[in-house]
Amino acid sequence: MNILVIKSSVFSDGGNSSALVNAKVEALKAAHPQATIVERDLGANPIPHLDGERVGAFFTPVEKRTAEQQQVDDFSMALIEELKAADQVVVGVPMYNFGIPSQLKSWIDHVARAGITFRYTENGPQGLIADKPVTVLAARGGLYAGTENDTVTPYIKLFFSFVGITSVEFVFAEGLNMGDETKAKAMDEAKAAIAQ
Structure with a gap:
């Protein structure tokens, strides 16, 4: 069992x-003690955002790449191989200003590659x-699930299905900025859903 874990909070483990x-x-470790994480x-450890040089490296034929361009491609391919090798994927996704963190967008930009x-x-x-199986742990300050503001x-479903992964499950913790009691209840409910 190989488990790929992606955290995208700007606060890391916080x-x-x-x-x-x-x-x-x-x-997952309790259910699969021998799992590789x-x-x-x-x-x-942020992934660089795409720019002209990085995209240029992807589109330059292998035999014409500079050493720097090959490093960019090798980095992208390492991320792709991690996703391919995983038996399960766990992704933490906070909502920032109605979207995903730019750090996660950078990961997606290095993984979603035509022909690969x-x-x-x-x-x-x-x-x-x-x-x-992909489990998305979604944390939000307000209440968005099931509304047009989500x-x-x-977006996350579209990305994963675009590369072939359709078994995507969401666990939401919402209202986290709506008072301590609301936050505690939302986190407890999300953790209970995870335990099941």
Whole structure:
């Protein structure tokens, strides 16, 4: 059992989404003591945002790449291999200003690559990564799930399905900035859902 863990809170382990991730990982380790855990803390170790040079490296033929361009491609491919090798994926996703953290967007930008993790066909895009369970632990300051203001849930589902992964489950902890009592109740309920 290989488990890929992605934390995207700017507060690293201090974030609410990371606390939920840690609870999920502990539950998985209890069920699979021999599991291998690969963790990417994107707050502690941010992935560079895409720029012209990084995109240029992706599109430069291998035989024409500079050493620096090859390093960029190697880094992207390492992230892709981690996702491919995982039997399960756990992702912590806070909502910042109605969207995902830019750190997580950078990870997505290095993983979603035409011809590698998806391809375009006459029948539309086709994902190239085998389906696997993904648990998304979503932390929000307000109440967004099921409303038109929740841009995060459809975006995360779209990204994973685009690369071939459709078994995506969400656990929400909402209202975390609406008072201590509301926060405690939301976190307790989310952790109970994780335990099940």
